[in-house]
Amino acid sequence: MDEMNEMKPARKAAGKPLRPGSRARFLLCSDLDRTLIPNGLQPESPQARPLLRRLVKQAAVCLVYVTGRNQVLVEEAIEQYQLPWPDAVIGDVGTRIWSTLEGKWTEWHQWNQLITRHWPEDAPARIAAEVNRMRSIERQPDDRQTRFKQSYTCGLPDLDEHCARLRGCLLDCGLKVNIIGSIDEVTDQGLIDILPAAATKQSAIDMVMSAWGFHHWDTICAGDSGNDLPFLTSALQAVLVANATDEVRQSAVAMAEQQGQGANLYLARGGFWGMNGNYAAGVLEGMAHYLPHIRNMLK
Numbered sequence: 400m401d402e403m404n405e406m407k408p409a410r411k412a413a414g415k416p417l418r419p420g421s422r423a424r425f426l427l428c429s430d431l432d433r434t435l436i437p438n439g440l441q442p443e444s445p446q447a448r449p450l451l452r453r454l455v456k457q458a459a460v461c462l463v464y465v466t467g468r469n470q471v472l473v474e475e476a477i478e479q480y481q482l483p484w485p486d487a488v489i490g491d492v493g494t495r496i497w498s499t500l501e502g503k504w505t506e507w508h509q510w511n512q513l514i515t516r517h518w519p520e521d522a523p524a525r526i527a528a529e530v531n532r533m534r535s536i537e538r539q540p541d542d543r544q545t546r547f548k549q550s551y552t553c554g555l556p557d558l559d560e561h562c563a564r565l566r567g568c569l570l571d572c573g574l575k576v577n578i579i580g581s582i583d584e585v586t587d588q589g590l591i592d593i594l595p596a597a598a599t600k601q602s603a604i605d606m607v608m609s610a611w612g613f614h615h616w617d618t619i620c621a622g623d624s625g626n627d628l629p630f631l632t633s634a635l636q637a638v639l640v641a642n643a644t645d646e647v648r649q650s651a652v653a654m655a656e657q658q659g660q661g662a663n664l665y666l667a668r669g670g671f672w673g674m675n676g677n678y679a680a681g682v683l684e685g686m687a688h689y690l691p692h693i694r695n696m697l698k
């Protein structure tokens with residue numbers, strides 16, 4: 400394979416994940432920003448993404464991106480960072496699932512139906528009315544809003560307080576929601592995503608696993624930040640990349656232990672094939688920890 404071809408995100412053959420009975424296949428569900436995308440402060444090992452692309456080209460590997468990005472931003476990331484083309488994308492913070500076989504995005508409407516429960520048509524308007532009563536919260540641009548995701552920004556020191564207050568207000572007005580607070584490391588702002596209660600990255604991963612016949616032992620998930628902790632500390636085999644902050648690492652270990660899942664959390668530390676464990680190198684290191692046979696697939 401020449402380097403130019405290797406650099407192109409390859410669009411995989413249709414139907415690839417639907418191979419029940421193949422013992423060798425496995426599912427990788429990975430966050431994008433600062434997990435596969437090297438857009439943090441730490442350096443990336445140069446061979447990490449080429450190795451990941453080589454691995455994902457193999458028929459046994461099914462790849463799902465799990466991200467806060469929408470379709471446009473996922474496509475931009477794939478292009479800009481030469482990421483492998485996935486089989487599916489869980490986007491908009493878990494509120495949408497698409498199959499992406501051969502570059503064609505097909506939305507999973509069964510997921511929309513599932514998360515619509517307890518999320519009435521007027522939920523976005525009711526959320527806006529509650530948020531308008533609070534100071535120092537700004538609505539994000541329209542292209543960041545969807546029927547199932549209402550997104551705001553606030554000052555970082557207010558983030559936890561705003562999330563807690565919104566949870567209470569919205570529950571009081573009869574809306575069951577999932578509120579995700581996160582940090583925009585570029586602007587140093589707080590980000591608040593308000594979603595249907597049933598729409599979590601974890602439950603979306605469960606849906607993909609069940610639809611495509613994967614189990615806990617042939618699924619690996621990877622992430623870097625506080626938002627990823629629910630699925631990183633679940634019963635899934637999980638990898639926390641080495642570029643995660645110490646705070647996230649400590650929380651991940653504590654949460655996993657608390658839930659009896661300590662053995663299912665791998666902390667990438669570097670050293671795998673001379674790489675530093677950050678970003679894609681950490682994901683590969685974790686995959687090799689759970690599935691030693693992938694070392695042969697990388698050669």
Ligand SMILES: [Mg+2]
Nearest residue numbers: 430432433623
């Ligand atoms: Mg991330």
